[in-house]
Amino acid sequence: MNILTTEDARFIDREVPKQLGVSLEILMENAGRGIVDALWGQYDLFSLDNARSINSFVLFICGTGNNGADGLVAARHLMEQGVPVQIVLVGDTSKCSDLFALQLERCEAMGCIIDMYDEFNDWSNVAVAVEGIMGTGLTGKLRDLTVDVLHDIDTMRSQYNFDLWAIDVPAGLDATTGQIAEGTLAYDYTVTFGAIKQGLLLYPGKAVGGIAVVAPLGAPWQKVLGDRDITVTIDSNLAEKLINYRIPMAHKGVNGNALIIGGSNDMIGAPILAAEAAVHSGAGKVTLGVPEVIKPVVQGRIIPEVMVTSTEAHKAMLEGRQVVAMGPGLGRTSDIPDFVDSILDSYEGPLVLDADALYALGHVGSVDKDALRDGEIESIYAVERDLPYCVMTPHLGEFSRLIDLPIKWIERHYITLAREFAKKHQVVLVLKGIPSVVALPDGTVYVNTIGNAGMGSGGMGDVLTGVIAGFISQGYSLQDSAVLGVYVHSRSADILNDTKAWGYTPSDVSTSLGCVISELLGE
Ligand SMILES: NC(=O)C1=CN([C@@H]2O[C@H](COP(=O)(O)OP(=O)(O)OC[C@H]3O[C@@H](n4cnc5c(N)ncnc54)[C@H](OP(=O)(O)O)[C@@H]3O)[C@@H](O)[C@H]2O)[C@@H](O)CC1
Ligand SMILES: [K+]
Known part of the structure; x- marks a missing residue:
């Protein structure tokens, strides 16, 4: 099984559209769909109310890059299926990625409940939280504001006992080296795209990612890797x-x-x-x-x-x-x-x-x-x-x-x-x-x-x-x-x-x- 670094993931999202004619928007659509499938694999999403209240929902906590946009796509798919969802946005939406803007517009048009992070206080009804604050786009240390948000999420999940999922990689985890920035949380699950990210196999990253679920991107990205050095898992298949x-x-x-x-x-x-x-x-x-x-x-x-x-x-x-x-x-x-x-x-x-x-x-x-x-x-x-x-x-x-x-x-x-x-x-x-x-x-x-x-x-x-x-x-x-x-x-x-x-x-x-x-x- 292949393993991908941040650089590989960026290469894929640049080269697959060019070489295979599958746009980044389609890859993202598959990624979002993959998150939904992974959630269904773990829960009966129609019975979320069993847990604590009849108003339970899946919460997507989205940053303004493509990692957050994946979360918006997943929220849209769940809305179609009749699963209650809410979205909270972290960061400055005026500086968002193009695909984030597109996905947000779609979620707004279909009447999804969307709050800015500071306005959101309905944690007691969160059944599952899905974090898309950032993925492979992490640069440097986590900013103080992000650390505060992650700290809040941690406090709330201790109080209300909901599972926490990461989209692609936990915010703060370097997807290549497995090093974690101060403030990075430990997750129950990570849905990662195309192939497992290298950082999820290396400590300390391996200890915070929880159970890794690989979701397909819907295009044979292996074909665009060319002569790049590859990284592969040693497992029973091999x-x-x-x-x-x-x-x-x-x-x-x-x-x-x-x-x-x-x-x-x-x-x-x-x-x-x-x-x-x-x-x-x-x-x-x-x-x-x-x-x-x-x-x-x-x-x-x-x-x-x-x-x-x-x-x-x-x-x-x-x-x-x-x-x-x-x-x-x-x-x-x-x-x-x-x-x-x-x-x-x-x-x-x-x-x-x-x-x-x-x-x-x-x-x-x-x-x-x-x-x-x-x-x-x-x-x-x-x-x-x-x-x-x-x-x-x-x-x-x-x-x-x-x-x-x-x-x-x-x-x-x-x-x-x-x-x-x-x-x-x-x-x-x-x-x-x-x-x-x-x-x-x-x-x-x-x-x-x-x-x-x-x-x-x-x-x-x-x-x-x-x-x-x-x-x-x-x-x-x-x-x-x-x-x-x-x-x-x-x-x-x-x-x-x-x-x-x-x-x-x-x-x-x-x-x-x-x-x-x-x-x-x-x-
Ligand atoms: N590879 C593929 O084929 C596919 C990849 N896909 C997805 O794209 C994701 C990569 O998206 P990406 O490149 O847009 O970056 P992303 O992870 O959203 O991070 C940017 C955000 O993080 C923020 N931020 C950064 N550093 C920070 C810090 N230190 N402290 C605080 N904030 C910080 C940054 O803020 P800004 O600097 O802009 O203010 C911005 O908001 C990838 O993980 C996967 O989920 C899928 O769609 C399917 C196809
Ligand atoms: K994430």
């Missing part, structure tokens, strides 16, 4: 498309030979988790390379399916592998950067870099903060060290070190930075955050939509590395392995989460991976 049945005569030789490299005196659990996850995700043969000194302890603890070898003989260790995943528990001692470089120099096959292998790389590029702030995409990121084609799986702290940028900045420009990193370095980036994203060298970004809070425990990332390596060893491309890996890993945790809110372990996630694969194959 994973089902990516997973392949195994041929009946598949044997261990066909399912690949994976090598995991990691471990140090203090950290033996991480490489074990990664190697075991590669086994559980279906790799034919898995070998774990660890320093000689910890080999006996690792052998004593790991499942028997994993062979353990010593990293001291690393040239021989690399031979015949379909994938090498390096990093879990490798440690940060001064010899590690040279060790990592020597593996990168000697091995030319598919590679996954995680954890301490990423740390050992140090800064690999730099970010121009001014360009980032101003959205000058091309000059945001400069490469300082070339990387081999590989999958990199940093969490935010590791990514912060790689690009030499504080985490706060990364959180604010999450998808943009992931995309630019993957494009400029030509690698597959799995940025592990909430949500995790997979960015591809061609600029496509996948955003994970599943997973749960129980996953926040040490070792989960090591399992993900093993899963991705396991898929690569079975012949999946690096990018498909990354996307499938993220899905299967989170879905396995979601299955466990059905019975345990938290407290399930990364090893539990690992051993449940096969159930997810069965689910995807419909077995």
Whole structure:
């Protein structure tokens, strides 16, 4: 499923009329109709009076841009259906958008009850409130007046207990970054147009949008996107498309030979988790390379399916592998950067870099903060060290070190930075955050939509590395392995989460991976 940014939405509303001959007025008509359909999906709008009084109505709180105009269209459709509606207007109507003026004229002509916000005081009869104060047209911080209006709405809904809906995105939510302006409210539902807005999938926006309902625009807008970078959700539909049945005569030789490299005196659990996850995700043969000194302890603890070898003989260790995943528990001692470089120099096959292998790389590029702030995409990121084609799986702290940028900045420009990193370095980036994203060298970004809070425990990332390596060893491309890996890993945790809110372990996630694969194959 596609995801749209503010810039994409603006592009669509400019290009669809030009390229497909469907006017913005028609798109708006469909958007308004979509709001009505979504409301009917949740309520019997003819029985609104059940709640508190016989005079209940749906309230549309409309700003003077096209977001407000969508609300006016929805109000008109509800009037036709005999559903009681009222409209309140926020802002200066003398400065409204052209389509707002047109829709307002229509609502006035049909006798809709319309008040300016200051004149409205009938909150006790509001059954449902729909906010169209602003959508993708937000600029900067919310003005004081808007914050006051939102505060009133919040007070009134606490008092009168009505549901609050947002049109397209909550007023104050940046539809691209998911950042929220001071004063932004939390909603019960958001009806968003064409495709889900990116800001509704990223925190803190994800926490305020409520249940997202996507309403169609009535024209195949995907056709006008051309070569724009696209953003897509990671969900079961996508994973089902990516997973392949195994041929009946598949044997261990066909399912690949994976090598995991990691471990140090203090950290033996991480490489074990990664190697075991590669086994559980279906790799034919898995070998774990660890320093000689910890080999006996690792052998004593790991499942028997994993062979353990010593990293001291690393040239021989690399031979015949379909994938090498390096990093879990490798440690940060001064010899590690040279060790990592020597593996990168000697091995030319598919590679996954995680954890301490990423740390050992140090800064690999730099970010121009001014360009980032101003959205000058091309000059945001400069490469300082070339990387081999590989999958990199940093969490935010590791990514912060790689690009030499504080985490706060990364959180604010999450998808943009992931995309630019993957494009400029030509690698597959799995940025592990909430949500995790997979960015591809061609600029496509996948955003994970599943997973749960129980996953926040040490070792989960090591399992993900093993899963991705396991898929690569079975012949999946690096990018498909990354996307499938993220899905299967989170879905396995979601299955466990059905019975345990938290407290399930990364090893539990690992051993449940096969159930997810069965689910995807419909077995
Ligand atoms: N994409 C599509 O294909 C389609 C898009 N559609 C719809 O169009 C919407 C975008 O409409 P848009 O561009 O007219 O802007 P919009 O969200 O109404 O915001 C402008 C209003 O906000 C105000 N305002 C701004 N910043 C503010 C602040 N900081 N603090 C306070 N106020 C602030 C600004 O005030 P002004 O600056 O003018 O005084 C103005 O009143 C989109 O979200 C979707 O719903 C659909 O019709 C279907 C097709
Ligand atoms: K809105």
